[in-house]
Amino acid sequence: MFSQLANNLNNIKEMLESPSDLIIREFTIGCTNHRCAIVYIDGLIDNMVINDQVIKHVQIGFVEMDGRLPEKANYLINQIYNKLISTGEVNRAVSIDKILYSILSGDTALFVDGTDKVLIIGSKGWENRGIEEPITEALIRGPRDGFIENLRTNTMLIRRIIRDPNLRFKSYKIGRRSKKDLVLVYVDGIVNPQLVEEINRRLASIDMDYALESGQIEQWIEDNFLSPFPQIDHTERPDKVAGAVLQGKLAILLDGTPFVLIAPMTFGNTLQSQEDYYERWIAGSLIRLLRYLGAFIAVFLPAIYIALVSFQPGMIPSKLAFSIAASREHVPFPAFVEAILMETTMELLREAGIRLPKPIGQTIGIVGGLVIGQAAVAAGIVSPIMVIVVAITAVSSFTMPSFGTALTFRIIRFSFMLAAALFGLYGIILTYIVFNIHLINLRSLGVPYTTPFAPSFVRDWKDLVLRFPITMLTKRPKYLQTQNEKRMDIKKGRDSL
Helix, strand or coil, X not given: CCCCHHHHHHHHXXXXXXXXCEEEEEEECCCCCCEEEEEXXXXXXXXXXXXXXXXXXXXXXXXXXXXXXCCCHHHHHHHHHHHHCCCCCEEEECCHHHHHHHHHCCCEEEXXXXXXXXXXXXXXXXXXXXXXXXXXXXXXXXXXXXXXXXXXXXXHHHHHHCCCCCEEEEEEEECCCCCEEEEEEEECCCCCHHHHHHHHHHHHCCCCCCCCCHHHHHHHHCCCCCCCCCCCEEEXXXXXXHHHHHHCCEEEEECCCCCEEEECCCHHHHHCCHHXXXXXXXXXXXXXXXXXXXXHHHHHHHHHXXXXXXXXXXXXXXXXXXXXXXXXXXXXXXXXXXXXXXXXXXXXXXXXXXXXXXXXXXXXXXXXXXXXXXXXXXXXXXXXXXXXXXXXXXXXXCCCCCHHHHHHHHHHHHHHHHXXXXXXXXXXXXXXXXXXXXXXXXXXXXXXXXXXXXXXXXHHHHECCCECCHHHCCECCXXXXXXXXXXXXXXXXXXXX
């Protein structure tokens, strides 16, 4: 940095190549000829803060103070810092790199002629999307607010739920060029310190030019990038993040995305929804059981159909076997090819429905499926029973609460279909064993993916396949090895009544 104002401003212009949105406003301090300047990027700042809290105060501040203007520029900038700037976030800087980063992040730099010290004024104020209900995780009963692309708004939503002084927000800068803000969230005194140490190590190892979305962070810090199973959960719901953090997990927020990462993750978490805890335990347990049934159908139903029709027709009841044989009499393809054609068509329709505008996408998904299915049956390309199998499979996959989980089940479904086409039911069993071996060896932040199934923690089964009454969920998950296991004290609460 230079002491002369003109040199500093020229340096800023040269380094940024004078973009059209770079605003430099020069003016005099008080009623003197001592010059200063503010520099900011148009569209990233709150103009009201700069006009009312900075320019106005600096221009008339020394006049109202009715004192003599200091002759030394260093003393002058200290007076501005201590007595004139009325915003809450003001820092000093002398490094050109820090000044440029602050300007490009939405802050304003105040230069004073005659000193190499610069004031960085917090003035971020770009346009943000309003807080809305999450689209990907809609609930019947529960809070309607969801995360947005602004990091400070997202931290506010978490603090509004968890008002604990032990709640910690640890900040990082991610990306050599993007330098985006990332925040690690946990509750000190609950979370296992080894988990915090491990996630800090992985976040510190991130070395990339930019991180546009939290999915890139997820892929960098996950344990096994070859696995089709998601090892880090993601959500748009503040209540889900708060619940996970209070269990002893970690949350990762990245500026610019509404999707927050939650780690560690287990297989049981993939079929759980936050709504399970808002309904009474009987309804919550039945809904969760229904999801497990839906997961089984989404993965195995087409493969079982292929295996029974192609290799083990004797296991089908006689009347049903005759009906299936009659429906497939004029179908020119084997069951596997028939299933691949229909499943691929269904995946194409699903992807097209997502990419098209919402009203058109829903129409394409419903009408397209009906028209293509009916036309395929009428043309004798596929059998009616195959259309039913594919339709039930598609509906079952929609019961998954997480899009990442549903996508994983859609991928491994084709593996089971291929195994069934080659070896029948034996192929399905062998593939199932292979996936179980993979799951047993899979880790999420060092935590076994199949806990509390294996290794087994019987106490944690109260909130696994079934959801026991709230009054019985008195302790945090044992597999997380939290510092404070007790979540509630039922006896103390009843005594107070």
